[in-house]
Amino acid sequence: MGLDNILAEALxxxxxxxxxxxVNWARKSSLWPATFGLACCAIEMMNATSSRNDLARFGSxxxxxxxxxxxxxxxxxxxSRKMAPVLRRIYDQMPEPxxxxxxxxxxxxxxxxxxYAIVQGVDKxxxxxxxxxxxxxxxxxxxxxxxxxxxxxxxxxxxxxxxxPATEAIEAVPPGTLPATGxxxxxxxxxxxxxxxxxxxxxxxxxxxxY
Amino acid sequence: xxxxxxxxxxxxxxxxKSYPLPPVELVSALQREQDGWITEVIQAHGExxxxxxxxxxxxxxxxxxxxxxxxxxLLADITGADxxxxxxxxxxxxxxxxxxxxxxxxxxxxxxxxxxxxxxTVTGVWRTANWHERETFDLFxxxxxxxxxxxxxxxxxDWQGHALRKDFxxxxxxxxxxx
Numbered sequence: 550m551g552l553d554n555i556l557a558e559a560l561x562x563x564x565x566x567x568x569x570x571x572v573n574w575a576r577k578s579s580l581w582p583a584t585f586g587l588a589c590c591a592i593e594m595m596n597a598t599s600s601r602n603d604l605a606r607f608g609s610x611x612x613x614x615x616x617x618x619x620x621x622x623x624x625x626x627x628x629s630r631k632m633a634p635v636l637r638r639i640y641d642q643m644p645e646p647x648x649x650x651x652x653x654x655x656x657x658x659x660x661x662x663x664x665y666a667i668v669q670g671v672d673k674x675x676x677x678x679x680x681x682x683x684x685x686x687x688x689x690x691x692x693x694x695x696x697x698x699x700x701x702x703x704x705x706x707x708x709x710x711x712x713x714p715a716t717e718a719i720e721a722v723p724p725g726t727l728p729a730t731g732x733x734x735x736x737x738x739x740x741x742x743x744x745x746x747x748x749x750x751x752x753x754x755x756x757x758x759x760y
Numbered sequence: 761x762x763x764x765x766x767x768x769x770x771x772x773x774x775x776x777k778s779y780p781l782p783p784v785e786l787v788s789a790l791q792r793e794q795d796g797w798i799t800e801v802i803q804a805h806g807e808x809x810x811x812x813x814x815x816x817x818x819x820x821x822x823x824x825x826x827x828x829x830x831x832x833x834l835l836a837d838i839t840g841a842d843x844x845x846x847x848x849x850x851x852x853x854x855x856x857x858x859x860x861x862x863x864x865x866x867x868x869x870x871x872x873x874x875x876x877x878x879x880x881t882v883t884g885v886w887r888t889a890n891w892h893e894r895e896t897f898d899l900f901x902x903x904x905x906x907x908x909x910x911x912x913x914x915x916x917x918d919w920q921g922h923a924l925r926k927d928f929x930x931x932x933x934x935x936x937x938x939x
Contacts, residue, residue, distance in 0.1 A: 630936050631914075631915065633936055637938060663930075663931060664931055665929070665933075666915070666932075668936045669935060669936075673935070673937040673938060674937075
């Protein structure tokens, strides 16, 4: 991944745009999920891959049991505090490029379990790309989420380094929302003032493509 | 015990009327056995509960498992309860027993004070008590003396506190976050 970035940053933009399209198309058309079914949402994930709603049509041909061979991790089900380090370890074992779909209310925000045992949202453990609400979401919703992820993959660029977050991503966090070790703690000036800006800031990719 | 019923049970026929012992018989037989074994008998909602003092719980359980009239060979559950921070005694440990031969059930209850939450383990009587007692220790803090492997089973190993006590907050102490 590092070598691609260096090369892509050296090449003129017209060449990387062509290469981007090709690479992104290849990535989005073969998103292989890692099986991370934790609870009831796993049943609906199984349904999404079975013959009635066939997820393999969209490229998720196999669900890889080994994270080393997977592209996307679909966290389906509630994540307990005992399971959270395991989840993080599996995520760390996936090679780049990787994405995360948080399926269901419990993975998105803790769901109905607002207590000591359940992590209130899996985005406190891994970075999430697509959130799916529902308890459980229908299989069609999971397929829609995979298609949304495919749209997101198409907008990526080889020039972006995935190991370092972009400056806009750091500044896009509303001050005071992350715990004390978060990035907003260093941004003292922003913590004092109340920023008047839209809820979501368009990332560089969304601003780069002027449709 | 009825001799005919005994014969039918021994023959193992399904039509054998191996209905449960009436609670009165059960309790009186147990009280005849040893005097300090039951401190209180509660009968409510069709269920029989015997309050047993802490010192004699192992003896009572062993007798209930082995004695011919009782034969409680299945320990269905061991669970704890926190009656409240200001109650005296604060904790209780409930043993749910079932007899697969006689089809009767009984609940044994041990009451514990807040200062001294120790009970003898019944792992020697029923092997399944091992994990049930680990769960009661994990969630209530009741220590089972003589347990072969008393450690947490449901909560993470480095958890501080006992989660189902009434003074443990519902949401815990710190939100979990790796970011």
